[in-house]
Amino acid sequence: MHEFEWSCDEVQRRLAADNPPRLVDCREPFEFETVRLDGAELIPMNDTPAHVGDYREAAKTTVVYCHHGVRSLNVVAWLRSQGVEDVWSMAGGIDHWSLAVDPSKPRY
DSSP states (O other): OOTTEEOHHHHHHHHHSSSOOEEEEOSOHHHHHHOOOTTOEEOOGGGGGGGHHHHHHOSSOEEEEOSSSHHHHHHHHHHHHTTOOSEEEETTHHHHHHHHTOTTSOOO
């Protein structure tokens, strides 16, 4: 696992705790409509530069996820290079989430 990643189990634990993290889905709108984590907001990967200020101004930890964890890790690495520090990628993405945490979430 990369230093900027949290496992699905870690994300689940943090979501259940006080002051849960902000969830950002960096997939495309059609993927978001297929399956998403409850409470997630959609900011597609290609739109990230236009929203860097939103990430900077977020008053809480942010977890970014995608389908398998590749796009989200790229988004997080780029955001960190822009000075956004409390942002993490969910390893394995929503596909792994549906296998390890919540099998009611459809896989595609």
